[in-house]
Amino acid sequence: MDVVNTSQAEAWNGYEGEHWAGHHDRYDAVNNGFNEALLGAAAIGPRDRVLDLGCGNGHVTRLAARRAPLGDALGVDLSAPMLARARSLAGQEGVPNVAFEQGDAQVHPFPDSAFDAAISRFGIMFFADPVAAFGNVRRALRDGGRLAFLSMALLAGTDLGTVFAAIAPRPAAVTGHSGPLSLSDPDHVQEVLGAAGFRDVSCRTVHADQVWGRDAADAAEFLAGWGPVRHNLGDGPELRTTITDAMRPFEHDGAVRLRGTALLVQARS
Template identity: 70%
Template sequence: MTEIVNTHQAEAWNGYEGEHWAENHDRYDAMNGGFNDALLEAAAIGPRDRILDIGCGNGQVTRLAARRAPLGAATGVDLSRPMLARARALADEEGVANAAFERGDAQVHPFPAAGFDVAVSRFGIMFFADPVAAFGNVRRALREGGRLAFLCMTPPAENDMGALMAALPPLDRPPIGHDGGPLSLSDPGRVQEILGGAGFHGVSSRRVEAQQIWGRDAREAGEFFAGWGPIHYNYGTGDEVRDALVEAMRPFERDGAVRLRGTAWLVTARR
């Protein structure tokens, strides 16, 4: 039986949130895929490496990592049944035979000790209930000298998403996000403390930028963003929020798409 301690996130990713990501996998990959090369280059994957993709979601990074290790293998781990089903289907469709997917809570999942050469994550590593324990478990899964490379969000005000968030009506309660949510690792100082506490060394964080494609036009992009989990959770499904986001997307329409400047922290460390 799969042990899950992060029950709140398990509920979200096996409910609305996971279903939205699975149904819109191509949209989310278009939004986040511009960061793939920076992540995979930082991971320095070799042809025989064994790769662990934490919070793999629909599995794009797992498949790309597997292709970089034709004599090795990549394993994606996630809480979300809908997204794992999509990941397996896409791996089969693309013929990536050395990519496998497991359901598990990376905080407690029984990874084989020293079973991986490198662990990666593209925005799937910000949701742990106990991040020090979780990264400690990931560290144990890496061989001595094994590498960790992951992407996490910067504060929205530091990129074009800030203009979108500024268009939203004020909340009458604190938003979700900082504790076990998308912005939980947005402070590099906190990342340093967490990874150091988990036993990693050589921790480094650098800001990277990428173009993010949100849709063909402002209407499509605004409606899509209104369905993103944190927006859906905090604001519901009212027309006011959707219409505000559509208008906020209009300045970013160019060359047949809505294109935003995205930023992320690229974090690397070693066991």
Template identity: 60%
Template sequence: MHGIANTSQAEAWNGYEGDHWADNHPRYDAVNSGFNEHLFSAAAIGPRDRVLDIGCGNGQVTRSAARRAGQGSALGVDLSAPMLARARAAAAEEGIANVSFEPGDAQVHPFPGANFDAALSRFGVMFFADPEAAFANIASALRPGGRLAFLTLRGMSSNDLGDVFAAMAAHLPSEAARAPVAGAVSLAEPDRLRELLDSAGFTDTAVTPVEAEQVWGADPADAAAFLCDWAPVRHLLDGADPAAAGRAREAAVEAMRPFARPGAVALRGAAWLATAVRP
């Protein structure tokens, strides 16, 4: 792997968290793929485009980009070796030849300069250690006129998942209860997004609110169990008093019930869709 600046995230995504996402890739895609159409509509990928997917994870977005750029190519970059292995295996299983995956930290990765027609990310940019450096590096990888489109979570008060976390937090220390979403909502302020993109040299910046359905499980117990196995929540519960952690788990099940329908627990997810152009 090329140089890594974001060492804490690299450690997390090459440990339990990366393994859990790779092992449960269909479930995480069920949580996030409802946003795909928003992202691809904004990215406007053409058949000959060269596409860069930042924080590609298990590679669903990268593979979809490669299909859209059938005479071009798509490159996915991520810190997680387990997820990159899953992404490569899925591409091989699906017979997609114009896609590739590389380990790398978007903040410092030596992308070929002015090479890509479009860069995109589905919830990968929230975890940059130095977002100023990362967006500047991504800008340098785009050709003049190249497009950037990415999704980042809005605050938990805008997401149904916030209701579930609030129910759990009632049984946990207040500071600890906020920890699971701290990184995920690090870019939840649209003014901050505009500032970052402007400072990286992008123009025509737009930040638009979007929503999508997020399927967390087959029923409330299944959805709550999956959420509680998500690394930040699991870490929180493992560090809590066992009785309190048990009550928080039970509260998660109850909080999922209003979102249940036959065969699925579907929460409303809320994100910012940011777009910009390299001049």
């Protein structure tokens, strides 16, 4: 496997990847509300070949494959633990037209013009060189192929931003402008995709309900284990208490529910 993003490869094949693989259902509960917006933007047809970038545990890859019963879906990710989970779940669910490969999408040797659509649910914010990465993705798409992805939106004014403001003096120091928030600015996204050769680039904000846990303490335990939080803020009981207090206003209907905000990006090759 060719890798240029070595720090991310270490993280996703270490603690971060193990946490996501071990809590795949929890992460899907947080992010599943965005699936319809993403898949609708990708306009997947029954014969399409779909590339899922940073596919993780493969939930979106499997959904895409079901929308293309006469085509197929390929999920690519750096993380061996998450890909193992993805393959296991695809087998359990009986999705035959899906495959998963370990690779760094920035340099992965995709065949030229092989895919009709490329998608990602929060898996494309970590490229070492985003212009080179998206250029590689564009090469893998047929002429006029579709790109649709979700990235984290700026935290200010969001429910998650409220939680982070309570637990960290500078929330961006936890999430990092070179990490989860690297594609949160629409102007920057337009610049990156344009430089990578994409056209008809559009960005819009979308919202979805996110379930973070059964109650505030359960949600705090989960969020405290998320890689950026654990790496930047440590792993002590005081942090869990602070997160629990921040999550408590969002307890209702038997769960902790935040109104999630994301950036939905569409473009053509």
